[in-house]
Amino acid sequence: MPFPTAAPVRVRFAPSPTGSLHIGTARTALFDWLLARQTGGQFILRIEDTDRSRYVPGSLEELMAGLRWLGLEWDEGPDIGGPYGPYLQSERLPIYHEHAQRLLDSGHAYESFYTSEEIEAMTKSVGQGDAAEVNRLMRVMPADEARRRREAGVKPAILFKVPLDGETVARDEIRGEIRTPNRTLRDPVLVKSDGFPTYHLAAMVDDQLMRITHVLRGQEWLPSLPFHMLIIRAFGWEPPLFIHPSIFLDPSGKGKMSKRRGSTTDQPTFVRDFRAGGYLPEAVVNWAALMGWGEEGGDREVYTIPELVQAFKLERVRPSPTAVNYEKLDWLNGVHIRMLAPDELARRLVPFMHRAGVAVCRDDLLPLVPLIQQRLTTLDEAPDLLDFFFVPPPPPTIEEMIPKKMTAEDTRAALAASRGLLATLEPFTAEPIEAALRGLAEARGWKAGDLFSILRVALSSKRVAPPLFGAIEHLGHATTLERIDQALALLG
RNA sequence: GGCGCAUUCGUCUAGGGGCCCAGGACACGGCCCUCUCAAGGCCGAGACACGGGUUCGAAUCCCGUAUGCGCUACCA
Numbered sequence: 001m002p003f004p005t006a007a008p009v010r011v012r013f014a015p016s017p018t019g020s021l022h023i024g025t026a027r028t029a030l031f032d033w034l035l036a037r038q039t040g041g042q043f044i045l046r047i048e049d050t051d052r053s054r055y056v057p058g059s060l061e062e063l064m065a066g067l068r069w070l071g072l073e074w075d076e077g078p079d080i081g082g083p084y085g086p087y088l089q090s091e092r093l094p095i096y097h098e099h100a101q102r103l104l105d106s107g108h109a110y111e112s113f114y115t116s117e118e119i120e121a122m123t124k125s126v127g128q129g130d131a132a133e134v135n136r137l138m139r140v141m142p143a144d145e146a147r148r149r150r151e152a153g154v155k156p157a158i159l160f161k162v163p164l165d166g167e168t169v170a171r172d173e174i175r176g177e178i179r180t181p182n183r184t185l186r187d188p189v190l191v192k193s194d195g196f197p198t199y200h201l202a203a204m205v206d207d208q209l210m211r212i213t214h215v216l217r218g219q220e221w222l223p224s225l226p227f228h229m230l231i232i233r234a235f236g237w238e239p240p241l242f243i244h245p246s247i248f249l250d251p252s253g254k255g256k257m258s259k260r261r262g263s264t265t266d267q268p269t270f271v272r273d274f275r276a277g278g279y280l281p282e283a284v285v286n287w288a289a290l291m292g293w294g295e296e297g298g299d300r301e302v303y304t305i306p307e308l309v310q311a312f313k314l315e316r317v318r319p320s321p322t323a324v325n326y327e328k329l330d331w332l333n334g335v336h337i338r339m340l341a342p343d344e345l346a347r348r349l350v351p352f353m354h355r356a357g358v359a360v361c362r363d364d365l366l367p368l369v370p371l372i373q374q375r376l377t378t379l380d381e382a383p384d385l386l387d388f389f390f391v392p393p394p395p396p397t398i399e400e401m402i403p404k405k406m407t408a409e410d411t412r413a414a415l416a417a418s419r420g421l422l423a424t425l426e427p428f429t430a431e432p433i434e435a436a437l438r439g440l441a442e443a444r445g446w447k448a449g450d451l452f453s454i455l456r457v458a459l460s461s462k463r464v465a466p467p468l469f470g471a472i473e474h475l476g477h478a479t480t481l482e483r484i485d486q487a488l489a490l491l492g
Numbered sequence: 493g494g495c496g497c498a499u500u501c502g503u504c505u506a507g508g509g510g511c512c513c514a515g516g517a518c519a520c521g522g523c524c525c526u527c528u529c530a531a532g533g534c535c536g537a538g539a540c541a542c543g544g545g546u547u548c549g550a551a552u553c554c555c556g557u558a559u560g561c562g563c564u565a566c567c568a
Binding site: 180319450452 | 494498505506507516530532560561562563564565
């Protein structure tokens with residue numbers, strides 16, 4: 001980047017392979033990526049797969065495909081490696097065990113043989129509000145009981161010892177200092193009894209070992225920040241900067257954005273839904289960036305990806321929750337479609353035409369692009385606008401062909417006269433076609449709009465179609481006359 | 493229950509003590525342009541959650557309330 005705004009950062013996007021890539025998650029990744037690119041730093045993909053029970057096959061592939069589609073290429077990751085690998089947490093288990101042992105040795109952590117039921121009972125006996133008292137209880141177990149359980153094959157969990165009093169001061173770069181009384185904090189689990197680390201341990205260790213400078217993660221982590229500061233200090237490390245972008249809310253703003261699979265065209269939720277729904281990645285990126293971030297002045301809405309890299313400012317990320325606004329996405333998508341070079345639009349339209357059963361290639365589409373470019377909101381609307389150029393449409397109904405104030409006889413006459421004119425017209429291009437047809441309407445005393453409407457329906461079987469004269473030009477002489485003849489036949 | 497975070501038009505946001513009887517955008521309404529549909533242009537309606545402070549002066553600072561969201565061992 002020409003103007004790095006700061007020293008190079010190392011940021012990481014660390015999702016769990018537990019499902020599809022959610023747009024809110026993707027937005028955090030976007031902020032990461034923007035920061036890395038703007039400072040000439042590195043964007044690292046790390047996979048947090050320490051909960052075997054939640055693993056969803058194929059989700060890692062979808063995650064990477066989604067990131068790539070958005071254009072968020074990573075510099076280090078499980079597929080491409082890097083100097084700080086491995087980048088799959090499940091392959092780093094010895095590292096976590098070694099670090100857990102260090103905390104055990106330094107007295108910052110302890111083993112616990114209690115069951116969840118026992119802990120629950122302790123909590124109930126003390127009252128939920130008194131975390132420090134629960135901690136006191138959890139930390140003691142008679143030595144012989146502990147030995148008995150260990151010998152019986154019970155595997156301990158390893159917990160971090162939170163100070164029983166005082167307060168922990170942590171800092172979120174967009175919210176400032178956050179102070180938490182230690183007596184409200186329960187000892188967090190570092191290593192589960194199955195031997196796998198929790199996020200609290202694994203993420204802190206990895207961020208340190210991978211030299212992460214800025215941690216961007218969802219707001220749901222904010223309550224854990226004091227734990228993380230405590231853990232980092234227990235290791236004697238220098239903490240990275242923490243930033244917690246807010247969550248996405250439903251369009252109503254009343255609740256958290258649904259995790260349920262959004263229908264592809266209605267309320268897309270996952271990155272693949274946006275893709276399937278005909279949204280441009282650059283529009284999705286533009287839209288996502290605008291939710292929870294705004295440039296100084298705030299008058300700018302449309303950004304290309306390079307412009308975003310340039311303009312993004314971490315300190316301007318907003319801490320308040322954001323309701324998603326799909327209407328704005330639609331608008332932005334239209335804007336970005338109009339910004340595309342025609343051949344690029346043609347190229348991107350191909351898969352959507354194929355999906356609709358119209359077998360065309362980019363070059364077939366290219367001459368038609370000017371007719372529809374400013375009419376598209378999403379790419380998947382293209383087939384409905386263009387199919388009649390490639391596939392004979394179903395015959396129109398007589399009613400839709402006859403304008404309100406005209407009779408079937410008038411309509412027939414209009415069609416016949418148009419046919420006569422077009423049959424000999426040279427050159428067969430939009431301007432002469434328009435001139436001829438307008439002249440005809442005037443000579444016969446028809447409203448031009450009525451004449452055009454008849455022809456539009458006759459040629460495309462649609463009431464709404466691309467501009468008539470261009471459409472006639474591209475349909476060509478033969479097809480145009482043929483369809484007019486068919487319409488004439490229909491009218492008897 | 494405890495703790496934490498948040499709160500400007502319906503929505504995204506600008507604004508960070510006087511420039512603000514609050515600016516931009518989407519959506520909405522009207523008009524213009526117009527072969528349909530769009531795109532585009534112009535105009536309009538629409539907000540500082542509430543209550544106390546601090547101050548000559550508060551959307552902006554402080555406190556409280558309300559509301560929303562999140563976390564509350566062995567999900568991330």
